[in-house]
Structures are given as C-alpha cells and as structure tokens.
Amino acid sequence: MIDPALLRSNPEAVRRSQEARGNDPETVDLAIAADEARRAALTGFETLRAEQNEFGKQVRSAPKDEKPALIARAQELASQVKAAEARAKEAEAAFETAASRIENIVIDGVPAGGEEQFVTLRTHGQIPQYDFPPRDHVELGELLGAIDIQRGAKVSGSRFYFLRGFGARLEIALMNLALDHALRNGFTPLITPTLVRSEVMRGTGFLGEHADEVYHLPADDLYLTGTSEVALAGYHSDEILDLSAGPLRYAGWSTCYRREAGSHGKDTRGILRVHQFNKLEMFVYADPADAEHEHERLVAWQEEMLQSLGLSYRVIDVAAGDLGSSAARKFDIEAWVPTQGTYRELTSTSNCTGYQARRLATRYRTETGKTAPVATLNGTLATTRWIVALLETHQRADGGVTVPEALRPYLGGLAAFAPEDA
RNA sequence: GGAGACAUGCCGGAGCGGCCGAACGGACUUCACUGCUAAUGAAGGGUCGGGCUUAAACUCGACCGGGGGUUCAAAUCCCCCUGUCUCCGCCA
Numbered sequence: 001m002i003d004p005a006l007l008r009s010n011p012e013a014v015r016r017s018q019e020a021r022g023n024d025p026e027t028v029d030l031a032i033a034a035d036e037a038r039r040a041a042l043t044g045f046e047t048l049r050a051e052q053n054e055f056g057k058q059v060r061s062a063p064k065d066e067k068p069a070l071i072a073r074a075q076e077l078a079s080q081v082k083a084a085e086a087r088a089k090e091a092e093a094a095f096e097t098a099a100s101r102i103e104n105i106v107i108d109g110v111p112a113g114g115e116e117q118f119v120t121l122r123t124h125g126q127i128p129q130y131d132f133p134p135r136d137h138v139e140l141g142e143l144l145g146a147i148d149i150q151r152g153a154k155v156s157g158s159r160f161y162f163l164r165g166f167g168a169r170l171e172i173a174l175m176n177l178a179l180d181h182a183l184r185n186g187f188t189p190l191i192t193p194t195l196v197r198s199e200v201m202r203g204t205g206f207l208g209e210h211a212d213e214v215y216h217l218p219a220d221d222l223y224l225t226g227t228s229e230v231a232l233a234g235y236h237s238d239e240i241l242d243l244s245a246g247p248l249r250y251a252g253w254s255t256c257y258r259r260e261a262g263s264h265g266k267d268t269r270g271i272l273r274v275h276q277f278n279k280l281e282m283f284v285y286a287d288p289a290d291a292e293h294e295h296e297r298l299v300a301w302q303e304e305m306l307q308s309l310g311l312s313y314r315v316i317d318v319a320a321g322d323l324g325s326s327a328a329r330k331f332d333i334e335a336w337v338p339t340q341g342t343y344r345e346l347t348s349t350s351n352c353t354g355y356q357a358r359r360l361a362t363r364y365r366t367e368t369g370k371t372a373p374v375a376t377l378n379g380t381l382a383t384t385r386w387i388v389a390l391l392e393t394h395q396r397a398d399g400g401v402t403v404p405e406a407l408r409p410y411l412g413g414l415a416a417f418a419p420e421d422a
Numbered sequence: 423g424g425a426g427a428c429a430u431g432c433c434g435g436a437g438c439g440g441c442c443g444a445a446c447g448g449a450c451u452u453c454a455c456u457g458c459u460a461a462u463g464a465a466g467g468g469u470c471g472g473g474c475u476u477a478a479a480c481u482c483g484a485c486c487g488g489g490g491g492u493u494c495a496a497a498u499c500c501c502c503c504u505g506u507c508u509c510c511g512c513c514a
Contacts, residue, residue, distance in 0.1 A: 042472055046483045053483090056495050060440050067494095074494035197504095240469090361470090371469080 001359040002102040003373075004035055017105045020112040020320040027101040034091070034098035041091035045084040052081050100208075103325040104355035107292070110320050110329050117319035118332075124303065125312030127336055132397040136339035137388045138270040141167060143399040145422030146391075147271060158268070159260060159275045163384075166417045171278060171384055173410035175253065178280040178382035181305060182251035187282060192231035192252045195222040200234040203360050205326050212261040228252030229378045232283035237360040240371055247286035247294055251381065254279065270388065272344065277384035284377040287364065288354055291375035292329075295351040298379040299331050302347045305381060308406035311389050312336040314343050326352040335389040346386055349379030 007014055011032055015025040055077055059070050111119045141147025146167025152160040163171050179189060201207050201223040206214055215224035225231060232252045241248060256279050267273035282301070286294045299315060306313050318330040327350035334343035354373035357363070363371040394402045400418030403411060 039472065042483085046472065049484090050482060052494080056440070059494055071494050076494095078494060 001355060002031070002099050002105070003354065003358065004099070006105070007032055007035060007099075007102075014102060014105060017320075018102065020106050020110070021103055021323065022114060022321040023101075023103065027098070031095070031098040031102055034095040038088075038091040038095040041084075041088040045081070045088040048077070048081045048084045052077050103323075104328045104353060106320045106323065107329040107351070107353075109317075110323075111317060112321070113319045114321040115319065117321070118316040119319075121315045121317055121331070123312075123314040124307065125310075125336070127312055128338055128393055130338070130395075130397075134338045134392065134395060135399060136270065137391045140391045140395055140399060140401065141270075143419045143422070144391075144401065144417060146170065146417075147387075149270065156275075159273065161271050161274060163387075165422060167387065169411055170387055170390070170407075173407050174382050174386055174390075175278060175280050176410045177308075177407055178305060179251060179253065181301065182249075182280065182282065182381055185249070185301060187249040187251040190228075190232065190235070190250045190252045192225075192228040192235075192254045194225050194228075194231075194254050194257065195220075196225055196230055196234065197221070198223060200237075201225075201230060203237065204230045204233045205324075205356065205359070206230060208325060213259050215257050215259055224257040225254065226258045227256050227279060227378075228254035228281045229283060232281065232378070233356055233360060233362075233376060236285060236362045239362060241285055241362065241364045241374055243285065243287050243364045243374065247284050247290065250283045252281045252283055254281075256383075272385060272388055274384070279383040280381045282349075282377075282379045282381050285357075285362065285364075286375045286377060288372070288375040291351050291353055291377060294375075294377055295329065295331070295349065298349045298377060299333070302333055302349060302379060302381065306333060306335060306346065308404065309386070309390060310404045311346075311386075311393055313346070324350065326350070326356045328353045328355065335386075336393070337389055338392045338395075344385075344389070346383070346389060347380035350377065352376045352378070 002014065007028070011028055015028045018025045018028060052074070055070075055074050059067065059074055062070050111117050135143070138147065138149060141149075144167070145165045146163065148162040148164050152162050155162075182189065195217070198207070198221055201214065206226065207223075214226060216222075217224070229252070231254070232250055235250070236248075255276060257276055258274075260273060260275060263273060271277075282298055284294055284298070303313075303315070313333050313335045316332050316334065318332055323330050330348060330350045332345050332349075333347040335346045336342075337344045353375050356376045357373040362374050362376070364374045366372050390404070391401055394404065396402065396416075396418075398418060400416055400421075402416045403414050408414060
C-alpha cells in the first residue's frame with residue numbers, strides 16, 4: 001500500500017516510479033482524485049455525526065414533554081448520517097482500489113525498463129570448464145540415484161520429483177547449512193504454516209496479478225504458500241514492534257507450492273522449475289532508515305552461502321519493470337549452470353520498504369513516539385533448486401560429484417558421491 | 423462428531439442502552455522524596471483517520487474479536503462469522 005501522504009505531497013515522485021516500472025502514470029492522478037473524494041466524503045459524514053452526537057445529548061437531558069419532538073428530529077438526522085456514512089465507505093473503497101494500482105516506489109538507482117534491462121553488479125568465480133562432456137543434473141541425479149523424476153510424475157504429475165538417497169540427504173544438508181548460517185547472524189528460526197487464510201494471502205499481495213500462481217483449497221478456503229514470506233510477513237501484522245535493539249530477523253523454513261501456471265513449456269526438464277520445493281527464507285523487520293543497508297547485508301549473506309558451496313555466480317540489480325509490486329529494489333543472484341551455459345536464479349532478495357508493512361499494519365515507534373510502518377525485507381538462503389547448480393558444477397568425469405567442504409559436516413563427512421555408491 | 427462458555431486498553435479485570443475511551447489493580451513514563459537502589463507520594467497515557475498546522479498544540483470522528491442489524495442513542499440488545507477454552511464421544 002502506497003503512503004497516501006506521499007501521494008499528496010510528492011505526486012511527481014510517484015509518477016516517475018510508475019513510469020520506470022512501465023505502469024500507466026495516470027494511475028497516480030486517479031488515486032489522488034480518489035483520495036480527495038474520500039476525504040470530502042469523510043468530512044461530510046463526520047460533521048453530520050458530530051451534530052447527531054450533540055443532538056443525542058439534548059434528547060437525554062430534555063424534559064419528558066419535549067422528548068417526542070426532539071426524537072422526531074433526531075430520526076431525520078439519523079437517516080442522513082446513515083447515508084453519509086455509506087457514501088464515505090464507498091469513497092474509501094474506491095480510494096483503496098485506485099491506490100492498489102500504485103506499486104511500491106522504486107528506489108533511486110534501480111534500472112528502469114523490463115526484464116532484460118537488469119544491471120550486473122558483480123560476478124564471482126570462474127566459469128567452470130570440463131575436459132569431458134558435462135552431464136546435466138537430471139542425468140547426474142539418475143546416475144547417483146538422487147533424483148527420480150519419472151516416479152515423481154507417476155505419483156503427482158509433471159514438475160514433481162522424488163529426492164532419494166544422496167539427493168534427499170543433500171537437500172537436508174543444504175537447509176541445515178543455511179540454517180546454521182542464519183543462526184550465526186542472529187536470525188530466529190521459524191517453521192511456518194504453509195496453508196494460510198485468504199486475508200493473509202491477500203494482505204501480503206500474492207492474490208493480485210499473480211493469483212493464478214497460487215494453489216487454493218476451496219473446501220477450506222485456504223491457500224498453499226509459494227514462499228514462507230507469506231507467513232513471515234503475516235507473523236507481526238497488527239503489531240507495534242520494538243526495533244530499538246535492531247532489526248528483527250527470522251529464518252523461515254518451509255515447503256513452497258507454485259502452480260507455474262504461466263510457464264508452460266519453460267524449464268520442463270529436471271527440478272529447476274517445480275510445483276513443490278523447500279526453501280530457507282530470511283525475513284527482516286527493520287527501521288526504514290536502515291533498510292537499504294540491511295538489503296546489502298542480505299545479499300552478502302547469500303553470497304557467502306554460494307561462495308562456501310563453490311558456485312560461480314553474478315549479482316544483478318533487477319529492473320523496475322520486473323519487480324514485484326511490493327519491492328522497491330530486488331537483487332537476484334544467478335549461479336552458473338554448466339549444461340545450460342548461462343546463469344540461473346538461485347536467490348532473490350527484495351527490499352519492500354514500508355509498502356508491505358503498511359497494508360499489514362506492522363509498525364514501530366519512531367523517536368518522536370509516533371508509529372510508522374516498518375520496512376520489510378526478504379531473501380532466499382537456500383532452496384531445492386540449488387541442487388541443480390551443485391550437482392552440475394561439482395561433477396566428475398565418472399558421473400560422481402565432489403561435495404563442497406562446507407557441506408561435508410552435514411553429510412557425515414562425505415567428501416564425494418559416485419554412481420557406485422548409489 | 424455432540425454440548426456449552428468466553429472474546430474489553432501493554433497485562434489482569436469491571437462494566438443498569440445515554441453520565442463509557444471505558445472503573446479498579448498491575449506494568450510503564452515523568453515529577454517529588456530518599457546518599458544510591460528499593461519503598462512511598464503525585465501526575466500522565468492507547469490506536470486509526472479527518473480538519474488546522476512547518477511541527478506541536480488544538481479540535482472532530484471512529485475503534486471494546488470481525489461483519490451486519492435494532493434504536494434518536496450500542497462495549498451493553500439481536501443475527502452471522504472467526505478465534506480461544508471446557509466437557510462428552512471418536513481416533514492416536
């Protein structure tokens with residue numbers, strides 16, 4: 001939710017942001033008009049209401065014989081108030097609709113334009129070279145008995161899979177490595193519900209344009225979350241947080257469910273794009289003044305993870321037109337996937353400033369004692385998808401895979417896994 | 423699955439349809455007292471929005487789980503929803 005005060009005080013900035021995202025800047029003028037109409041309707045209602053309240057006091061203290069006349073007059077007033085209140089509610093709803101078309105204000109420096117207009121901030125690691133034809137993760141997964149896609153499809157359909165043996169252990173190890181990394185950096189682990197009520201799904205903005213990405217269970221009117229961000233964002237809704245000791249950092253561990261409705265034919269091979277996977281997600285409630293620094297910290301922690309796993313990657317500043325509606329800036333880290341000859345997204349971290357928190361009424365107390373929306377940030381610390389880059393990057397000519405040192409303690413010291421171990 | 427009770431501010435807990443933004447306690451903040459702490463005394467409070475403002479102050483409206491309704495007037499009466507708890511049954 002956009003800050004209505006900003007809409008009034010600096011409509012130009014809002015217009016610029018909408019343009020950078022490729023949205024119609026006219027949405028801003030419509031929202032401003034709706035805001036004015038809303039305030040006018042509200043003032044009308046409140047004036048009448050004040051009159052009615054005053055009248056009520058007279059009725060109470062009037063002598064008995066004067067009461068009938070007063071009540072007759074009061075009845076008229078009551079119907080006027082009722083009508084004015086209905087108008088005010090309508091105007092309020094109209095404003096909310098208009099305001100919802102305005103996405104979060106993009107931070108200065110974010111590249112304008114669409115998906116292809118991202119800026120590469122830095123790259124890390126050499127692009128790995130092999131003196132044998134590298135196998136893709138599906139082939140490696142089969143050789144190692146680690147990934148079973150055929151049976152995944154048999155049991156649940158396309159984009160489902162079994163992780164088995166080394167693959168299953170690898171995912172758990174990866175999640176545990178990430179969890180320990182989070183713990184060292186002061187995160188509180190949280191295992192979140194993956195089914196949420198419609199209000200929470202709506203409040204976190206996932207039932208907007210991307211509603212068809214979300215699994216819905218109509219019998220119970222519950223939604224399966226595509227990321228623990230949903231539950232983590234809802235966790236402190238309607239609360240005033242104490243941020244005096246620094247930001248509140250949570251590491252949410254959950255299974256994630258995505259319909260992938262708009263991506264038919266895309267990444268159909270393997271486990272790159274699936275309906276169900278696990279993810280360890282960082283989620284931070286921060287003072288808005290500290291949000292951009294915190295965002296840098298989140299990227300840094302993500303990079304530490306990828307580096308410790310020996311993956312080559314680039315960090316990109318995602319273009320405005322490719323940001324989610326709540327994000328003011330987003331950094332993706334894409335790891336090199338040898339058999340695809342390109343970088344693929346492994347992590348994503350967004351700074352949502354106060355946009356998400358305003359709608360969820362998550363506030364903190366400023367120095368003056370007033371409340372203001374907190375800034376929320378999120379970022380991936382590990383997901384199932386990482387297995388793709390891990391297997392492919394660390395493969396050997398015999399189809400075996402070297403385990404990065406950081407992961408070994410989580411695999412009972414295992415340094416490598418070969419087809420004959422399967 | 424069946425039956426019932428409850429939902430009030432940071433917490434506990436009152437609350438005849440108008441005198442209730444809400445008693446009383448506790449916590450908290452400020453001040454006083456005390457060499458310090460503790461204790462004691464006094465005072466003060468919430469949230470959201472509108473108006474007016476650089477801001478504060480001021481002022482108006484709304485908020486007693488959520489949504490409707492009755493009424494001139496609802497924390498209070500009625501209906502629906504959600505949640506919590508208790509008992510019985512069932513399953514583990």
